[in-house]
Amino acid sequence: MAVDMNMPVLVVDDYKTMCRIMRNLLKQLGFANVDEAADGAEALQKMQSGEEFGLVISDWNMEPMTGYELLKQVRSDEKLKGTPFIMITAESKTENVIAAKRAGVNNYIVKPFNAATLKAKMSSVLGDF
Amino acid sequence: MPAFDVANRIRDALDDIKAADLDDPRLMEVLSLAENLVDTMKIFFGSMDHSIIDEFKHIAQYINRTREEIAELRPNDIHGSRIPTAGAELEAVVGDTERATENIMTLAEGIMAADASDPAAYKEQVDNAMMQMIEACSFQDITGQRVSKVVATLSHIEERVSRFSEVMGVLDAESEQSDKEKWQSENLLNGPQLDGPATGQDAIDALFDGETTEEALGQDDIDSMFD
Numbered sequence: 001m002a003v004d005m006n007m008p009v010l011v012v013d014d015y016k017t018m019c020r021i022m023r024n025l026l027k028q029l030g031f032a033n034v035d036e037a038a039d040g041a042e043a044l045q046k047m048q049s050g051e052e053f054g055l056v057i058s059d060w061n062m063e064p065m066t067g068y069e070l071l072k073q074v075r076s077d078e079k080l081k082g083t084p085f086i087m088i089t090a091e092s093k094t095e096n097v098i099a100a101k102r103a104g105v106n107n108y109i110v111k112p113f114n115a116a117t118l119k120a121k122m123s124s125v126l127g128d129f
Numbered sequence: 130m131p132a133f134d135v136a137n138r139i140r141d142a143l144d145d146i147k148a149a150d151l152d153d154p155r156l157m158e159v160l161s162l163a164e165n166l167v168d169t170m171k172i173f174f175g176s177m178d179h180s181i182i183d184e185f186k187h188i189a190q191y192i193n194r195t196r197e198e199i200a201e202l203r204p205n206d207i208h209g210s211r212i213p214t215a216g217a218e219l220e221a222v223v224g225d226t227e228r229a230t231e232n233i234m235t236l237a238e239g240i241m242a243a244d245a246s247d248p249a250a251y252k253e254q255v256d257n258a259m260m261q262m263i264e265a266c267s268f269q270d271i272t273g274q275r276v277s278k279v280v281a282t283l284s285h286i287e288e289r290v291s292r293f294s295e296v297m298g299v300l301d302a303e304s305e306q307s308d309k310e311k312w313q314s315e316n317l318l319n320g321p322q323l324d325g326p327a328t329g330q331d332a333i334d335a336l337f338d339g340e341t342t343e344e345a346l347g348q349d350d351i352d353s354m355f356d
Binding site for chain 1: 227230231234237238241313316317318319320321322326327328329330333336337338343
């Protein structure tokens with residue numbers, strides 16, 4: 001099935017600059033409908049408020065709600081649990097990667113990354129585009 | 130009055146009584162016993178006084194030495210000047226890098242959105258933007274100098290604290306975490322590793338592609354620690 005390039009993508013990161021970089025990369029990949037949240041709580045609130053995001057790309061280290069906690073909340077929410085979720089972090093300790101995978105993350109990207117890596121991971125989650 | 134002086138005064142008083150030529154032999158016997166008792170106590174209290182005085186002298190010397198060592202630490206200089214300066218330098222680094230990033234990104238976005246229908250005008254716009262990007266990269270020189278100052282401050286503190294700890298024979302006490310610190314240590318990651326990612330993107334990809342197992346991923350990491 002073809003990927004809907006107009007689907008809303010939610011970028012969750014407490015660094016505005018990173019959100020802006022992600023917005024630009026996604027735009028280059030053809031995804032112009034991008035929303036942002038500064039932490040897991042704001043992201044969850046946006047997701048539960050009605051808009052159906054086709055993909056969540058989240059950082060791990062955020063306060064008060066981390067990306068990992070957001071992932072667990074999303075996966076335990078009947079309406080949201082099917083939302084594709086990619087974790088992006090600067091740290092990739094084995095136990096954290098495994099914890100995220102067990103919690104249901106669809107893919108995991110280590111910072112710094114480039115557009116090609118982002119496209120490859122998004123393709124593995126959404127299908128080729 | 131020290132015990133030694135008290136004993137001497139009692140002994141003098143006993144000598145005076147004896148010199149008064151008392152007739153009662155029992156009283157003289159009591160006086161002699163008292164005299165022996167005073168002599169014994171004089172020796173006992175005398176040695177005790179000396180040990181206490183020595184102990185207090187030792188404590189006073191230790192306190193003086195501690196004060197001198199603390200003065201060597203220059204705590205007022207560290208607290209009042211070096212730490213605030215280092216903090217301000219780091220904040221400036223964050224600000225410098227953020228401004229440079231914003232600047233470069235704005236220029237890049239401008240190029241991506243530029244009208245390329247007029248090649249000459251487009252080239253001029255791209256050239257101008259590229260030149261400004263190169264200029265913006267000069268932040269690295271400034272931030273490098275700021276970070277060097279912070280590193281020097283940390284070395285200064287580390288050197289003095291280590292010396293103090295060594296001289297005073299200080300052992301690390303158990304540290305108590307605040308609620309916020311506990312939450313952070315339990316929920317947040319430590320950030321980027323110094324020697325690159327602990328688990329490389331290729332290893333993570335293999336796990337998500339089903340080409341390896343969690344156990345194998347862990348073993349590779351353990352192996353890499355011994356390679």
